[in-house]
Amino acid sequence: MEPLDAFSLPSELLLLWHAHRTEILLSASILLACIQLAIHWRGTRSKAVLTPPLRSPVDEKPSLLARQQLAEAEHYLSSPTTLSSNTKAGPKRVTGVKRTKSSPSDAPTNVVETIQPLVFYFSLGGSTKAYAETLQQFLQTNIESEAKILRPIIHDLTAIDYDDFFISPPKPERPNIAHFYILLLPSYDISTELENFLEHLNETHHDFRIDTAPLSGLAGYSVFGFGDGQDWPTEEKGYCKDAVEVDKWMARLTGRKRAFPLGIGDVRKDAGDRLVEWTVGVQAAMVDIANARGLGEGVPGSGEAVESADEAEIDDEEDVDAPPPAKKQRKPIKRSQTSDLEDLKAPIPVDFTTTTKAPKPTAPKPMVPVNSPTHTSLTKQGYTIIGSHSGVKICRWTKSALRGRGSCYKYSFYGIASHLCMEATPSLSCSNKCVFCWRHGTNPVGTTWRWEVDPPGLVFTGMKEGHYRKIKMLKGVPGVRAERFQQAMKIRHCALSLVGEPIFYPRINELLALLHGERISTFLVCNAQHPDHLAALDHVTQLYVSIDASNKDSLRRIGRPLHRDFWERFLRCMDILRSKRYQQRTVFRLTLVKGFNVEDEAEGYADLVARALPSFVEVKGVTYCGTSTSAGAGLSMQNVPFYEEVSAFVLALESALNRRGLEYGIAAEHAHSCCILLADRSRYFKPSAEHGGEERWHTLIDYGKFFECLESGRDFGPEDYVGAPTAEWALWGRGGFDPRDERVDRKGRPKVVEEVGAGVGGT
Ligand SMILES: Cc1cc2nc3c(=O)[nH]c(=O)nc-3n(C[C@H](O)[C@H](O)[C@H](O)COP(=O)(O)O)c2cc1C
Numbered sequence: 001m002e003p004l005d006a007f008s009l010p011s012e013l014l015l016l017w018h019a020h021r022t023e024i025l026l027s028a029s030i031l032l033a034c035i036q037l038a039i040h041w042r043g044t045r046s047k048a049v050l051t052p053p054l055r056s057p058v059d060e061k062p063s064l065l066a067r068q069q070l071a072e073a074e075h076y077l078s079s080p081t082t083l084s085s086n087t088k089a090g091p092k093r094v095t096g097v098k099r100t101k102s103s104p105s106d107a108p109t110n111v112v113e114t115i116q117p118l119v120f121y122f123s124l125g126g127s128t129k130a131y132a133e134t135l136q137q138f139l140q141t142n143i144e145s146e147a148k149i150l151r152p153i154i155h156d157l158t159a160i161d162y163d164d165f166f167i168s169p170p171k172p173e174r175p176n177i178a179h180f181y182i183l184l185l186p187s188y189d190i191s192t193e194l195e196n197f198l199e200h201l202n203e204t205h206h207d208f209r210i211d212t213a214p215l216s217g218l219a220g221y222s223v224f225g226f227g228d229g230q231d232w233p234t235e236e237k238g239y240c241k242d243a244v245e246v247d248k249w250m251a252r253l254t255g256r257k258r259a260f261p262l263g264i265g266d267v268r269k270d271a272g273d274r275l276v277e278w279t280v281g282v283q284a285a286m287v288d289i290a291n292a293r294g295l296g297e298g299v300p301g302s303g304e305a306v307e308s309a310d311e312a313e314i315d316d317e318e319d320v321d322a323p324p325p326a327k328k329q330r331k332p333i334k335r336s337q338t339s340d341l342e343d344l345k346a347p348i349p350v351d352f353t354t355t356t357k358a359p360k361p362t363a364p365k366p367m368v369p370v371n372s373p374t375h376t377s378l379t380k381q382g383y384t385i386i387g388s389h390s391g392v393k394i395c396r397w398t399k400s401a402l403r404g405r406g407s408c409y410k411y412s413f414y415g416i417a418s419h420l421c422m423e424a425t426p427s428l429s430c431s432n433k434c435v436f437c438w439r440h441g442t443n444p445v446g447t448t449w450r451w452e453v454d455p456p457g458l459v460f461t462g463m464k465e466g467h468y469r470k471i472k473m474l475k476g477v478p479g480v481r482a483e484r485f486q487q488a489m490k491i492r493h494c495a496l497s498l499v500g501e502p503i504f505y506p507r508i509n510e511l512l513a514l515l516h517g518e519r520i521s522t523f524l525v526c527n528a529q530h531p532d533h534l535a536a537l538d539h540v541t542q543l544y545v546s547i548d549a550s551n552k553d554s555l556r557r558i559g560r561p562l563h564r565d566f567w568e569r570f571l572r573c574m575d576i577l578r579s580k581r582y583q584q585r586t587v588f589r590l591t592l593v594k595g596f597n598v599e600d601e602a603e604g605y606a607d608l609v610a611r612a613l614p615s616f617v618e619v620k621g622v623t624y625c626g627t628s629t630s631a632g633a634g635l636s637m638q639n640v641p642f643y644e645e646v647s648a649f650v651l652a653l654e655s656a657l658n659r660r661g662l663e664y665g666i667a668a669e670h671a672h673s674c675c676i677l678l679a680d681r682s683r684y685f686k687p688s689a690e691h692g693g694e695e696r697w698h699t700l701i702d703y704g705k706f707f708e709c710l711e712s713g714r715d716f717g718p719e720d721y722v723g724a725p726t727a728e729w730a731l732w733g734r735g736g737f738d739p740r741d742e743r744v745d746r747k748g749r750p751k752v753v754e755e756v757g758a759g760v761g762g763t
């Protein structure tokens with residue numbers, strides 16, 4: 001080829017390109033797309049080779065080994081720490097689940113279809129072995145009809161290898177079988193095999209190779225302890241100590257799967273009865289799990305434990321090794337800058353009664369509509385809202401009593417055991433906006449009832465259901481005793497207080513009749529703003545009137561009443577109380593707020609007592625609830641009086657009353673709640689047969705007699721149901737804490753020093 005020709009070819013090609021470039025480009029893109037498709041298709045085919053086609057023999061007939069693997073996989077699938085295929089060789093690692101406090105509902109929920117109960121016991125003298133065998137028999141006969149619960153298998157702890165049961169749960173024979181551990185243990189203060197068992201649990205928990213909750217695959221567990229209450233009279237002194245310890249370790253190892261509270265029984269007294277009660281509870285818990293009802297609401301793995309602040313305290317005790325929970329940070333409370341309380345300007349009460357235009361009549365609406373912010377806020381605070389205007393909430397003392405840590409002051413004064421008490425209100429609305437109110441400024445206020453009225457039956461049933469539901473939520477809480485838990489399932493008392501104004505409810509008398517019909521005593525607290533309602537009120541076991549101040553100005557400042565004629569209403573209530581003093585057992589409730597209603601007011605209060613002549617005067621230091629509402633009202637910790645200050649006030653009030661010729665005396669105290677009781681000596685200081693005719697305070701109530709009087713239909717008064725003499729430990733100067741209960745601080749540690757200071761509530 002000549003050089004010209006050589007150069008002329010590109011120019012021809014260029015011409016060709018200009019003439020056909022569209023076709024060339026199109027063909028090139030089609031070719032490229034074909035190549036890519038071919039590559040993709042080859043890739044898909046090579047993957048498909050690895051997956052057996054649908055309905056392959058592998059799918060239809062899994063080998064036994066495969067089924068076991070499936071069972072294991074299902075067992076672990078719900079765990080966030082699944083076994084990885086490329087696990088490096090190394091120390092044995094047992095996987096489990098660590099549940100965080102903040103999200104119990106995130107916990108894995110294995111689909112349990114069948115329960116295999118395993119009964120473990122330890123016995124040196126043979127008695128626990130005998131109990132365990134009886135329990136096994138009992139369960140076997142009672143669960144025959146329960147196809148989902150297998151025959152219980154019994155194990156002597158000295159005859160098993162702990163590694164087989166207490167590092168991870170034993171392998172189930174079939175998928176969807178979960179084991180339930182029942183542990184029966186005596187206690188010994190000498191060296192026994194039990195020590196080794198405890199040591200094993202301890203080591204398992206602390207072994208870095210083992211996850212923190214290796215027994216979380218269990219369906220649940222429960223422990224029963226036998227002890228000798230004569231030689232080891234209290235838990236502090238070692239009563240049933242080993243069972244208490246094992247219960248705590250099991251809670252950690254299972255990720256808090258306590259299905260029923262720890263039961264304890266005294267071998268010298270009641271071990272048999274306690275064991276039977278406990279077994280019935282454990283059996284019910286197993287049936288619940290087998291029927292997919294989980295461990296019960298509030299127990300990890302089954303539901304949400306939405307409760308008040310001290311749930312966190314409860315958790316702290318057990319989860320010592322848990323990572324810090326994602327606790328909600330409390331917003332710092334803006335404290336009042338006012339240094340001199342005298343400078344505090346009283347908030348001007350909003351008086352809805354001064355409106356000039358008559359409001360247009362409208363159809364009544366729900367007081368707390370379901371989707372309203374008030375409903376949401378109250379629910380968040382732990383209230384169960386019933387219907388459209390009532391509420392129920394578990395009081396912290398109820399929880400405390402369930403855990404053997406003491407009841408509220410009403411136990412010391414009147415014999416109300418807090419775990420038998422329901423705190424409720426049929427009206428969340430109130431006509432005051434007291435500065436110390438713990439309702440956080442969230443519930444409705446009003447001077448007249450302008451809402452729908454729910455029938456009393458609905459209110460009563462809702463209260464009970466809400467209360468029992470919350471009690472059940474506590475069954476897995478550390479320290480709750482099986483015996484008290486079972487007792488708590490029958491409400492004996494109702495504190496109609498909580499928030500709001502119970503007598504505001506137009507059908508309050510019908511509700512009282514329902515409560516009394518089930519022999520539930522009633523302690524009703526009203527705020528002395530509804531004289532007509534008060535006058536029309538039927539019998540209650542004890543009728544309280546909150547006396548928030550001794551004079552008009554002070555009441556305006558502290559009670560912030562909505563009624564324009566609040567003082568007149570208040571005084572009318574005093575007169576009604578006086579006229580009812582032989583029908584109702586009446587109580588003045590004074591809440592002392594330093595800087596608001598204490599200083600120089602003893603004389604004024606004495607005048608009010610002289611006017612109403614109540615049976616009792618309860619004086620209580622305010623409990624600071626730390627809300628922005630209270631802070632906004634000028635309340636801070638500085639307004640909480642010390643116990644010495646409350647005592648000094650009570651002494652001053654007693655003298656002021658005596659100077660007026662009124663025979664009131666200081667009867668009892670509950671220092672823990674910063675609460676002191678004055679009583680009418682002429683009616684409640686009487687000879688006592690138990691004390692050889694000596695005169696004693698009689699502040700307790702005979703509840704049985706109250707109901708007898710009520711049911712007899714005849715007229716009766718407070719003297720007809722006065723109970724036994726006040727306990728020695730509750731008398732003035734003795735502190736008022738039942739020595740049979742354990743005193744603990746907020747972290748659950750035993751309290752040694754008698755603390756005297758700010759109170760801790762109680763209605
Ligand atoms: C040497 C000895 C030490 C004991 N220590 C305690 C103890 O510290 N706390 C307790 O509550 N009971 C204690 N007990 C009581 C036993 O726990 C109780 O008798 C139990 O029923 C024994 O069970 P067993 O017969 O199955 O071994 C002790 C008994 C003995 C004989």
Ligand code: SF4
Binds near residue numbers: 395396408410761762
């Ligand atoms: S504080 Fe009130 S609600 Fe709580 S247990 Fe005592 S009486 Fe009942």
